[in-house]
Amino acid sequence: MKKSTPERTCSMNPVALYFAYGSLSLKALFAFRIDAVLRTLAVFVREFASVIVVYLILQRFPDLGGWNMNEVLFLFSFLFLTYAIMIALFTGFRDFDMIVNSGKLDLLLIRPRGTMFQLMAYNSDYLATLGHGAVGITLLVWSAQAVGIVWNPARVAFLLLTLVSGVLIQGAIFVAFSCLSLWFGKSGNVFRALYRNSRKIAGYPLSIFPDAVRSIVLYIMPFAFVNYFPAAWLLGKTDGFWPGLPFLSWLIGPLLFALAYVLWRFSLLRYSSTGH
C-alpha cells in the first residue's frame, strides 16, 4: 500500500455541522424564492384557518369545561410552537418512508456520522417551521395578554422547559413511527392519521372528554403533556388532576425520547434497503 491513513484532524463538531446542513437546506429552499414564500404563506393560512374554526365553535360554547375562549387559544398555541421547532429537527422522520423508498437512507448509512443525526440535519422543512411558528407566536402573545398572564422569570422558565419537552415528546413519536416502518414496511399513513387526530383532540381542554378519549392523549399520543397540563398550570387551573402533572411533563419528553432512541438503534439493524 502506498498510502497511509490520513489524519482526521479537521473533523467538525456536530453542532457546527448541523448548522452547515441547515444553511444548505435554507439555500436549497430559497433557490426558488417565490415558491418558498408562497408555501410558507400556504402553511400559515391553512393552520390559521384551523384556529378560526375553533374560534367559531367556541363562540357557541363560551365555557368549555371551565375554560374560556382565550384560555383555549392559549392551549392551542403550545401545539403550534412545539410543532414548529419539532419539524425543523425531525423532518427526516416525517419523510422517513420516502427517504427509504428513494434509497436515500443507503446514502446516509455510508457517511461517518450518526444516522439519526443526519436525518435530523438533512433537508429540514423550515417553511413549515415558519408557518407554524408564526401561528404559534401570534396565538401565544395574543391569548396570554387577553388572559392576563404576568411573565415573571419562573413562568418564562416553565414555558421554555415545557416547549423543550413538548418538542421531544413529538420527536419521539415521529422516531417511533419510523421504527414501525422498519419493522412492518411502509406504515406512515396510518400513523400520520393517528397523530393528526390526537393533535386535534389536544386542542381542547382534557376535562371535556370522556375517559376513553382522554386516555388516547395521555397514554398513546401523550399530547396532554405537551400542552394541557403545562397550560393549566400557567393559567392557574387545577381541573382536579394531580398538581405534580405539569412538572412531570418535563420528564416525559426526555424519557420518551431516550426510549425512542434505543428503539431506533435496534430497529435500524432490520433495515433492508431498496431493490436497485
Place this chain on the structure above:
Amino acid sequence: MAILELTEACKTYRIVQRQDGISGALKNLFVPRYRDIQAVKRISFAIEAGEMVGFIGPNGAGKSTTIKLLTGVLVPTSGRVQVLGLSPFKDRKRYVGRIGVVFGQRTQLWWDLPVSDTFDLLRKIYGVPPQTYRRNLELFDDILGLADFRHQLARQLSLGQRMRADIAAALLHDPELVFLDEPTIGLDIVAKDKIRGFMQHINAERGVTMLLTSHDMQDMERTCQRVIVIDKGALLYDGSVSGLASLSGSRRSLIVDFNVHTRCEPISGTELIQENALRARFSFDRGSMQVHELVSQVAKKYDIADMTIEEPSIESVVKTIFSAQQARL
C-alpha cells in the same frame, strides 16, 4: 494480506406481503405475511490491498446486495463480513470514514444546489484537511473535467457529468477502498472511457483498492485484472479476466454492412455467417485473430458501409460458465 473478506455470507430479504383493504392494513400490522428472497447465498471471497476487482452477473444476481453488505448498509443474515479489520455494520461510523461508495443508480449530490456545495458539506462531514481537499479537487478537475460544471446545480447536469461528480464526491476524503455499483450505467462510450481512465489512475497512482460492478464486459476488460461472477446469489467464477475470456469461449463477432449486394468468402480463423446480401457476421476467437487484422482484410476486399464489433454479453458469459461447470460435475 486481504483487506476484505467475505466468508459464507448470506443475505435473505424478508418482504411483507401487502394485504389490501382496511382489514388487510390491520393484518399487515398484527399478523404480517412474509416472503423470503435469498439474494446472496454463502458467498466467499477475499480482496488484497491495491487490487481492482470487477463484479459481474445478470440482473438480480445479488451484486448490489453484496455491495451493501460490504459497505455496512445491510446486516448479513449469516456469515462473516470483515473489511479493513472492521465489521462494516457494527463499526459503521469508524468504517465508512475510510471507504468511498458510488451507487450509480442514484446520486449523492444535493439536487437543488451547486455541486460545489455538496463537496463542501462532504469535506465537513469527513473532516478532510484543507490541503488534501485542494489537491483532490485539482486532480478531479484535471482528469474528470469537473471545473466545467462544479458550480452548476446538480439537477442541471447531464448523466455523464452527474456520474463524474458523484465519483469525485466518493473520493474527496482519500478512501483506502472504493465500491462502485454500476458507475458507467447509461453512459456513452466517451463518458465511459473517461470514467474507466479515472478509476485506473486512482487505482494505479494511489493504490486505492476497488470493487466495481457493471453490465458492460468492456468495463471489466479495460480496467480490472480480476473478476468475480455471480448468478442467482451464488459465486460462479473468481479469477483473472483472461481466464474468464477463455472459459466463456471469448468469441466476438464482427458485423459488416455492405453498400452493394455481396457474397463473402470465408476468412481463415473466423466463422462466417452470411445473414443476407447486405450483412455478414464473422465470429472469431480473440486469441487467434486480431481485430484490426480482420477489419483491414475485410475492408480491402469489399465495399463496406459500416462495421461493428459485438462483445459477448454477460448473460451469455454466465450461461457458458454455468454449462461448463455442469459438464465438469
